[in-house]
Every structure is written in structure tokens, then in C-alpha cells.
Amino acid sequence: MSRHADIVAEIPRLRRYARALTGDATRADDLVQDTLERALGKWPLWRPGNLRAWLFAIMHNLFVNQMRSPRVVDYPGDGAIPEMSTRATQTDVLELHDLARSLSLLNVDQREVLLLVGLEALSYEDTARILGVPIGTVMSRLSRGRERLRVLLAGCEPAETHLRVVK
Template sequence: MSVAFSLKDEEALNSRIGHDLVCLLPRLRHYALVLCRSPALADDLVQDTCVRALAAADSWMPGTRFDAWVFRILRNHWIDVVRHNKVEARRDDVDIEAAGGQTESGEPGIISRFELADVCRAIDLLPADQQEVLLLVCGQDMTYREAADILGVPVGTVMSRLARARKRLLELTNGGQPTRR
């Protein structure tokens, strides 16, 4: 009788994880794009991550952050892919519409595209560890603790990487001069 109960619990857990994975897909794809810089490879990473998460559903502990668990699976899988294939990551041209932005006509739109391209080039110049922290904290609105859990580093390391990333971005995009608001 306890076997039937545990099977029922397992089915409910898998159903819940499947639903939560679907909700996470846009965020997972965005993170995968930052890691691998290829839309096709990002899609493959997200798909593989979902398969791995479902296969390892029993290792997720209810009551913990599900998204942090899945992001960590994605990151670890990417590291495995890079090690296995010795993939050289490359940056595709920025596609504003794919990133959820809207194209504008006229001078303001052109200036915005140039500024976005400048920021993307500056981010490309950051070390990978700073890029990841910047994406998780600024791009995914995660707390320092959540980013630290995903990356497997102390919170202080997240804070220092983010501070260095922000400082370097400022230097690269504005000559080190603070912008006026």
C-alpha cells in the first residue's frame, strides 16, 4: 500500500515539475543564450536541461528554490558541453526584436540600437564569471543569494563580481565618466 502511495506522490511531483519547467522556459532560454551565444545551441541546452530536470526530479527538494535548481542544471550542462566539445562560444549579432525590444524609426531608434550594441560589446569583454552574475542579478532579477546558489559561490563573491562588472561596463561604455540622469 505504501508503494502505491509513493508512486502517486512521484507522479504528482513530476506533474508539478513539468508545469514549473514550462513556466521557466523563457528565462532558461535567455540564460542559455548568454552562456552559449547561439540561438540553436541555446534551444538544445534548454531542452537537455528539461530532460535532465525531469529525470532527476527526485533529487529536487520541495521547499527549495525550483528555478535555482534548474538554472544550476543548465549551467552544469553547459560546462559539460564546453568541456566535451571544446566549443568556442561566439556572439551573434544583437537582434532587438528577439530580445523583446521594439525597433524604432528615425534618429532616436538608431541611437538606441548603437547604444545597445555598445553595451553588448562591453558585456562580451567581461570575464565569463562577471557576465553570469550580471545576467542572473540584473537580467533575471535574482537576489545575490539565489545567484550564489546557482553559481555555487559565496554571496560575497557574487557581490564583488557584480561590482567589478558594473564598474568595467561603465568604463567601457562611457569612458569611466558617470552618466547624468
């Protein structure tokens, strides 16, 4: 397949990751656009291999640079959740809002690992390569990120689930 068609085919995946990472639909698409433009500019350097990982690595570098700017607000609002299918129940919607809110409270390092592994299903090795860190760092961020997410989500549980019927 031609390289342009290959890149076009990766756009939905890049958008999904960017949405979960930034928490905002417009900012996510801006990040995807920057990534695509940077990828085309760097295309002469590209050697056949894992195109997806290469694009995610470009996105990671752009995102990290953005986050260094003091003007950037991480996870600005409620814009992360895509429109749910009509089949989604109210409970689903609430649960997913809790998830997005908890993601926003993770630090960026942990959020990236959690999303690359848990959402994008990338291997630990590819995740390490994308983030430019050793695999041990990926595993420790995954461990801490998961623990923190667990604690945050436990705190989001509606109060009635804590009530037990005492016989």
C-alpha cells in the first residue's frame, strides 16, 4: 500500500489516543494534525518498519513539548468523551465520565503508558520505544498509574454501593 494511504489509515487510531491523552476533542485533532505534518516532513528519514509506533512517537514528542508550555491546561474540560452510541446506558455514561476525570488526575507519564498499553494495545517494548524510556520505566509507570487509577475510581463510586445490608 502506498505510504499516504498507510498514513491516512492510521488517523482514526491517532485521534483516539490523542482524545484520551488531551481530554479535549479540538486539542486532540490539533495534535493529530501537527503529528501528520511533522511525519510528512520527516518522511525521507522513515525506514520501513512499524509505522504506527513511529507516528505515536512523533505525537508523544509534540505532546510533551506542548505540556512544557505554562499556558497549556491539561485536560481542560469535559470534551474527552465521544458521543455514546444510543445503546449506552446512563450508568455507562456516568462510569465513563468518572474514567475520563480520573485519567485527568493521573500525571502525564502514567497516563501515556496506561493509554498506550491499555487502550492502544501496544507491546511494552513498542511503548518503551515510543516514549524513549527503558522498559523497566514503562512497567513501573504502568504499575503506579494502575494503582492510582484504581484508587481514584474507587473514590468515584456512588455512595450507595458502600451501604451494606446488615442482618
